Amino acid sequence: MTCDADGVTIMMTILVRIRHALAPLAFLAMLSVVLQADAQPINENAPVSPDASAVKEQTLLQEESRIQGRIDIPGRRASVLIQPAGRTWDHFHETTLHWFGAIALFGTIVLLALGYLVLGKLRFSKRSGIKIRRFTPFERFSHWLTAVSFVVLGITGLNITFGKLLLLPIIGAEAFSAFSQAAKYVHNFLSFSFMIGLCLIVVLWFKDNIPKMVDIEWFKQGAGYIKSKHAPAGRFNAGEKMVYWLALAAGIAVIGSGLLLLFPFYGTNILEMQIAQVIHAIISILFIALILGHIYMGTLGMEGAFEAMGTGEVDLNWAAEHHDLWLAEALAKERSAEPLGQPTPAPAK
C-alpha cells in the first residue's frame, strides 16, 4: 500500500514540477501573442466608427424624393423630414405659372380682338321678326348657373396667382388680404354650384353634342365665316360641340384636382397636392381661355347669338343660317305637336 502511495506521490511531484516548468513557458507564449497583437498596425483593430453605417441626407434624397422617418409626436404627416420638391413647386407657381397664365390669357384676348378686327361680327341676312325657341328656361338656368359660377371662380382663382402682382399694389396689403380671404371662401363654396351646373349642362345637351358627319362638312364649308358658303349644323355646330367636349374634359380635371385641394390629406400627401395644384392651375387657365372664346362668340362675335341664351328665343333667319338641320327638326316637331294647323312660319330661303 505504501509503495503504491509513494509511487503516486512521486508521480504527482513530477507532474507538478513539469507544470511549474511549463507555467513560465505558457506565460511567455501568452505574452508573445499579446505582444504580437500589439506589434500589428494600429488601424486594423481600431474602434468601430459610429459613422460607418450612418444614414446620409444626400444618399436618401437620391433614393427617394423625400426623407421620412419615425416621429414621437402625434400626426403622421410630421414624419416627413425634408421634401425638396417644395422648391420645384415654388418655381412652377411663381415663374412658370405667371408666364404661362399671362401668355395664354393675354394671347387669347389679343387673338379674339384680331379676329374681331379682321373678320368682324358674324351677321345674318336680316331679321324675319319671327322667333323660335332655342333653349328652355331650365336649360338657360343651367347655363347661367354654370356661367356665373365660372366667372366668379375664375376671378377669385386668378386672384390667388396674379392678385399680389396686380391688385395688391393698388389697394394695399390689408384690403387685399381681406378681399383674398373672402375670395378664397367664395372660390371654395361656389365650386359646388359650378359642379352642379356643369353636370346639368352635360346631361341636358349630351344627345345634341354627339359628333356627326355633318360636323366635318361644317368645317369644310368655312365654319360659317365664308359668306358664299353655307355651313350645315344641327342643334349645335361643330365649334359648339368642341366647346362642349373641351369644357367637359377641363371640368372633370379642375373638379377632380379642386376636390383634392378642398379636402387636404384625404388620400393625398403634400407631393400629390402639389401635382393637384399644378393640374388645377394649368387646366383652369386653358379653360378660361376657352370660355373667353365662347363668350366672344356668344356676344361680340356673332349677331343674334346672345338672344338664344338671353331670352331663349332666336330669330328664324338666324336659325336657318346657322342651325338649319335643327330648325327643320324643331319646325317638324312643332307641326306634329299642333295638328290643328296653326300657321307656322316656313324657314327662310
Place this chain on the structure above:
Amino acid sequence: MARMKFLCDADRCIDCNACVTACKNENEVPWGINRRRVVTINDGKPGERSVSMACMHCTDAPCAAVCPVSCIFPTEEGVVLHSKDLCIGCGYCFYACPFGAPQYPRIGNFGSRGKMDKCTYCAGGGGNEETGSTEEFKKYGANRLAQGKLPLCAEMCSTKSLLAGDGDIIAQIYKERVLKRGYGSGAWGWMTAYHEKISV
C-alpha cells in the same frame, strides 16, 4: 448683420424631444401645433439618426414666394416671419415648404385652416404688434431675439446637437466637431434651405 440659421448635428441628437417641449412651453403654442419635431431616420437599424427640424428660415424662402398675399418675409437677420393679420389660410406655404414647417389650427376642409403658425426663431411676429408686447406673445410666441437670446430649443439642447445663431459661426462649430471626431452625417437640410453644404 448676422444671418441666423439652425443646424442639427444628427450625430449628437438623442431623440429626447426636449427641443419640442421647450418650444411648446416657451411660445405657448396651441394644442395640435408643433413648431419643432424630431424625426428618426432608419429607426432601429444600424446607423439610425435623429434630426430635430423646424422652419429652417430658408434663403429665398419658398413659402414667402408663393404666399398669395405676400404676408411672409425675411428679416434683416434672415429670420422668416409672417403676419397673422394678413394670412388668409390658403395652405400654399405648406405646399411649398420643404420642411413641413407651416402648421394650421384646424385640418382645413373647405379652406378653413385658420391662420398659419410656424417657428419664428423665437423672434416674435411679422405683424404690427409692438416688439415684446403681450399681443405679440399671444399671436406668435416669445421674442427672445429682441432680448439678445437665441431660440430656446437650441439654447437648452442637452447634447448641443441643435445649434442656432449666426450661420457662419454654427457652420464653423460643426466643421470643427466633424474634424475632431472624424465623422459627420452632414448638416441636414442645409442644401435645400440655404443652397450650401458644410464641406469638411
